[in-house]
Amino acid sequence: MAKPKEIANKPERLTGGHRLCAGCGAPVAVRQVMGVCPGPAVVSVSTGCLEVSTTIYPYTAWKDSMIHSAFENAGATISGVETAYNSLKKQGKIKDDMYFVAFGGDGGTYDIGLQSLSGAVERGHNFVFVCYDNGAYMNTGFQRSSATPQGAWTTTSPVGKESAGKQQNRKDLTAILVAHDIPYAATASPHNFKDLMSKAEKAFATPGPAFINVISPCPRGWRTPGDQTIALAKEAVQSCYWPLYEVENGKYKINYKPKGDKKTPVADWLKKQGRFAHLFKPGNEAVLADIQDYIDRKWEELLKKEECLA
Amino acid sequence: MARKAITGNGAIALALKQVEPDVMAAYPITPQTEIAQNYAQYVANGDVVTEYIAVESEHSAMSAAIGSAAAGARTITATSSQGFALMWEMLFIAASLRLPITMPVITRALSGPINIHCDHSDSMGGRDCGWIQLYGEDAQEGYDNAIQAFRIAEHMDVRLPVMTMIDGFIISGAIGPVETLDDEQVKEFVGDYVAVNSLLNVEKPVTVGAFDSLGGWYFEHKIAQNRAMENAMDVIEEVGREFGELFGREYAHFKTHEVEDADIVLVAIGSAAGNVKTVVTKLRAEGRKVGVLKVRTFRPFPTEQIREALSGAKVIGVMDRSDSFGAQGGPLFTEVSAAMYGGESHPQIYNFIYGLGGRDIFPDDIEGAVEMLEKAAAGDTLAQQRHYLNVREG
Ligand SMILES: Cc1ncc(C[n+]2csc(CCOP(=O)(O)OP(=O)(O)O)c2C)c(N)n1
Ligand code: SF4
Ligand SMILES: [Mg+2]
Numbered sequence: 124m125a126k127p128k129e130i131a132n133k134p135e136r137l138t139g140g141h142r143l144c145a146g147c148g149a150p151v152a153v154r155q156v157m158g159v160c161p162g163p164a165v166v167s168v169s170t171g172c173l174e175v176s177t178t179i180y181p182y183t184a185w186k187d188s189m190i191h192s193a194f195e196n197a198g199a200t201i202s203g204v205e206t207a208y209n210s211l212k213k214q215g216k217i218k219d220d221m222y223f224v225a226f227g228g229d230g231g232t233y234d235i236g237l238q239s240l241s242g243a244v245e246r247g248h249n250f251v252f253v254c255y256d257n258g259a260y261m262n263t264g265f266q267r268s269s270a271t272p273q274g275a276w277t278t279t280s281p282v283g284k285e286s287a288g289k290q291q292n293r294k295d296l297t298a299i300l301v302a303h304d305i306p307y308a309a310t311a312s313p314h315n316f317k318d319l320m321s322k323a324e325k326a327f328a329t330p331g332p333a334f335i336n337v338i339s340p341c342p343r344g345w346r347t348p349g350d351q352t353i354a355l356a357k358e359a360v361q362s363c364y365w366p367l368y369e370v371e372n373g374k375y376k377i378n379y380k381p382k383g384d385k386k387t388p389v390a391d392w393l394k395k396q397g398r399f400a401h402l403f404k405p406g407n408e409a410v411l412a413d414i415q416d417y418i419d420r421k422w423e424e425l426l427k428k429e430e431c432l433a
Numbered sequence: 434m435a436r437k438a439i440t441g442n443g444a445i446a447l448a449l450k451q452v453e454p455d456v457m458a459a460y461p462i463t464p465q466t467e468i469a470q471n472y473a474q475y476v477a478n479g480d481v482v483t484e485y486i487a488v489e490s491e492h493s494a495m496s497a498a499i500g501s502a503a504a505g506a507r508t509i510t511a512t513s514s515q516g517f518a519l520m521w522e523m524l525f526i527a528a529s530l531r532l533p534i535t536m537p538v539i540t541r542a543l544s545g546p547i548n549i550h551c552d553h554s555d556s557m558g559g560r561d562c563g564w565i566q567l568y569g570e571d572a573q574e575g576y577d578n579a580i581q582a583f584r585i586a587e588h589m590d591v592r593l594p595v596m597t598m599i600d601g602f603i604i605s606g607a608i609g610p611v612e613t614l615d616d617e618q619v620k621e622f623v624g625d626y627v628a629v630n631s632l633l634n635v636e637k638p639v640t641v642g643a644f645d646s647l648g649g650w651y652f653e654h655k656i657a658q659n660r661a662m663e664n665a666m667d668v669i670e671e672v673g674r675e676f677g678e679l680f681g682r683e684y685a686h687f688k689t690h691e692v693e694d695a696d697i698v699l700v701a702i703g704s705a706a707g708n709v710k711t712v713v714t715k716l717r718a719e720g721r722k723v724g725v726l727k728v729r730t731f732r733p734f735p736t737e738q739i740r741e742a743l744s745g746a747k748v749i750g751v752m753d754r755s756d757s758f759g760a761q762g763g764p765l766f767t768e769v770s771a772a773m774y775g776g777e778s779h780p781q782i783y784n785f786i787y788g789l790g791g792r793d794i795f796p797d798d799i800e801g802a803v804e805m806l807e808k809a810a811a812g813d814t815l816a817q818q819r820h821y822l823n824v825r826e827g
Contacts, residue, residue: 163635167500175644183640188632191642192499192526199493202486203458203500203508208633210455210484210506219635239496242489 124321130158134186141184142176146349148339148356149173149255151313153226156253156323156335163187164222165208167201169231170194172262172341173255195235197225198243198252205248222327223250229270230260233296244303244332251326251333254296257341265344269294272364273417274410275398277344282401287410292417300334301370307333309369314357318367318378325371338365346397355395362389363422368429375429386422389415434680435613441572441604444611445511445537445597446471448579450481451619455506455626458486458497463549464601465513465539491516495523502532503641505631507583509534513601514541517555521562527594528563529658530641533586534594536564537579540703540754541601542790550791551601553703554755557731557764563658565595565665566732568702572609574729575599577682580614583623584672590664592629600704600754602791614680622679662733669730686735688727689742691717695724697806698746700739700769702728703754705787705794712799723803728765736772743773748810749782750802756786762819781809787822798822 136157143150149172157164164187168174174191177184192200205223227236232254240252259277260266267280271289276282280289300308307329311319319337326333338359340352347355359365360379363386367378381387390411393399402411439447446468449457457476459469476485486501488494494510502508512520517538527534538556542548556566565585569575578597586595599605614622630639645651670685677683690710692698701709706727716723726742743749751770753763761767762784770782785802787794802822809815 163638165504165632178640178643180643180645180649183643185640186638188634188638189640190500190503190632191644192496192530193522196493196496196523199488199496200500202488202493203456203497203502204504204632205500206456206458206484206486206497207501207504207506207508210482211504211633213484214455214482217633219633221633221635238489239493242493245489246486 124317124324125159127316130320133158136160136186137177138184138186142179143172144343144349146342146352147172148257148313148341148352151352152253152255152319152337152339155313155316155319156224157187159320159324159327160222160224161327162220162222164224165190165201165204167191167197167204167225169197169227169236170262171228171231173226173228175262194231196239197227197231197236198240201225201250202243202246202248205250223248225250225252227252227254228261229254229256229258230268233269233294241303244300244305244334247331249331251323251335254336255339256336257339257344259341259344261341261344270296273414274393274402276401277398287401287407288399295421297334297336304373305334306331307369307371309334310336310365310367312338312356312360312365312367314353314360315367315379322369344398346400347395351395355392358387358392361385362387362392363418364389364392366422366425368425373432375432377425377429389418434615434618437611437613438608439572439611440467440606440608441575441599442467442539442606443471444572444576444613445579445599447613448576448619449509450475451614451616452580452583452623453481453620454483454509456484456486456501456508458488458494458501458508458510460488460491460494460512460516462491462513462516464541464605465511465516465537467605468511468537468539491519492523495520495527498534499523499527499530499532502527502534503530503631504633505628507626509536511537511539513539514543514555517559518543521559524559524562524564526642529654531592531658531661532594533592535579535582535586536594536596537575538596538598539601539605540598548790551603552754552789552791556596556598557755560732560764563593564732565593565662565669566598567595567669567729568598568731569604569729570704570706570727572599572604572611573682575604576611576613577676577684580619580622581672581676581684585665585668587626588668591661591668593661593665598703603704612682618680622676666733666735684729686730686738687742688729690725690727692724692726692742693745694722695745696722696747696810697750697803698724698726698743699750699752699799699802700726700728700765701752702731702765705752705754708794708796709752709799712796712803716800716803721803721807734768734772736775739769740772740776743769743780744776744778746780748806749773749780750785750806751782752785752787754788756789781814783809783815784819785822786819792823794823
């Protein structure tokens with residue numbers, strides 16, 4: 124990988140001046156990914172915070188070509204762009220080498236956009252899909268998605284006498300992408316930019332589809348201070364809420380394994396976020412225990428996968 | 434040129450092959466499936482340079498078509514019914530992004546209940562999505578319209594997507610005679626595609642589909658879209674005229690038969706226009722003053738020309754192959770009525786809804802409609818404005 128300093132000195136491909144909230148994780152992830160994109164790109168973005176805040180007509184924060192058309196179709200849209208490129212290139216009508224990237228929120232990836240992404244991956248288009256997972260529909264004011272963790276308050280998994288926030292666990296989307304036999308899939312976090320950027324480099328170098336799931340703290344929806352975004356991303360990884368791993372042609376590699384008490388209790392991480400505040404009131408101990416159990420079970424499962432499929 | 438016995442779908446697939454666009458994204462649905470299949474076979478045989486995206490849904494078909502067209506590729510798809518409905522959201526976006534995608538629509542009833550046969554509830558439901566709509570009567574018109582669609586869509590005064598309709602099964606599945614053009618004739622007629630603001634121009638990157646809300650230019654963008662529709666009015670005629678000069682089959686926004694001195698004019702669209710014409714010819718032989726106007730361009734609607742053409746009629750019967758629930762009548766009826774309201778003559782106008790879900794329409798049904806209209810012409814105003822043809826009572 125190029126040295127971070129060299130990358131930092133390259134011209135920005137997502138410029139400042141966009142309207143994402145201070146402390147939003149999404150543009151950090153985008154800049155880290157685009158920072159290692161080897162050539163000119165076309166970016167497809169699904170409707171959500173990232174899209175509406177970076178393309179306020181007649182302005183745009185994107186230095187590469189960018190297309191947004193709707194919420195559920197970043198995968199299908201980029202497959203159209205990539206196919207057009209292949210057709211025109213084959214006919215000798217264009218010369219440049221180009222790269223194709225899609226960014227989707229968790230809503231645009233785990234939920235409404237899952238079919239379109241699945242289709243594009245199955246067809247084998249040459250593109251990189253990056254999900255910035257902030258664990259809810261933030262753009263519409265914090266509604267639950269299938270990426271929202273158990274216990275989280277959102278406006279459609281509210282807290283009340285009969286409810287301690289979202290009742291279900293998250294969908295394991297990265298596993299679903301792995302089940303497509305996608306050549307490259309990974310999770311990443313913006314706090315570990317070296318890891319994220321080297322994964323993005325691999326994704327760009329992969330012929331065919333590649334997928335990166337990036338945790339993307341949202342100060343507004345998580346009810347956290349804007350200056351804690353990177354620290355919160357880091358602790359998500361240390362608690363194994365968001366393990367860092369990659370799957371290359373079916374082979375698993377966990378990129379960070381907290382040993383012993385380096386693996387922090389998830390409650391410590393939850394406590395720092397207003398969306399989980401209700402869990403720390405008496406009576407919700409069982410929910411907290413459930414969340415920890417789920418994380419431990421998924422972590423054990425991942426360790427076994429790595430052991431069997433290294 | 435050659436004369437072929439071919440299905441409506443086969444003729445359209447052939448037209449698309451002869452144009453040989455850069456990208457096709459398609460998903461099968463009865464009665465369009467033959468087009469998706471035939472084209473996939475052309476690609477498999479190496480007959481075309483087209484890249485084919487076998488998408489996983491029609492929503493993705495239109496989304497991929499949008500991506501492809503925005504990337505500067507000449508792009509097509511095709512659909513029917515539920516597929517059209519699933520594309521719904523994206524149809525508006527394709528038009529608002531001013532992408533010259535063309536799409537044959539093989540019309541079929543919309544669910545529910547599920548029904549695979551012809552009516553116009555799919556395409557008529559999409560009449561306000563910003564696409565140009567051309568309706569063909571038979572396979573020949575389906576073929577010719579599919580070719581002309583590229584010239585219209587890509588015209589710099591227009592740059593709007595175009596859908597060309599033929600009736601599901603009745604035309605799409607029936608084998609009939611079609612005069613086909615040679616590949617070179619088609620290629621020369623449509624010309625090379627010139628992309629505007631392509632995503633793939635690395636010298637000049639663009640943002641497509643920006644957020645354009647309060648304080649933005651949304652309203653002005655919509656007006657610009659409507660202006661392009663207005664421009665399309667002339668372009669459709671120019672292209673139709675040129676097609677006629679070159680190949681002997683001229684096209685306008687609509688076609689009249691025995692309308693000039695008619696007291697009663699039936700207005701029809703799609704395959705039934707041919708049936709109506711047959712009946713009109715027979716009734717004329719009996720000395721009855723009947724005519725028929727067959728609509729080809731439904732969007733943009735040729736309001737003034739139609740008003741002019743119908744200005745001599747005492748009574749107009751508008752035949753709709755789709756209903757509009759809770760409205761005064763079917764889509765063609767409300768459009769014709771609105772056109773006539775702005776004119777000097779104020780003929781009586783009635784609506785005949787027929788053929789929903791593929792229900793047959795017989796010459797007797799059409800004659801029955803004419804008889805009703807004759808009564809109205811004689812001063813006996815009909816109690817109801819909307820009539821259903823060939824339905825069970827009760
Ligand atoms: C078909 C459709 N349904 C609903 C919406 C409303 N909507 C816009 S963005 C959004 C949520 C986006 O969530 P996510 O993908 O997680 O991105 P985020 O806003 O969190 O960045 C919703 C529900 C829409 N634009 N289109
Ligand atoms: S609401 Fe959250 S995801 Fe949206 S811009 Fe603000 S911080 Fe980012
Ligand atoms: Mg989200």
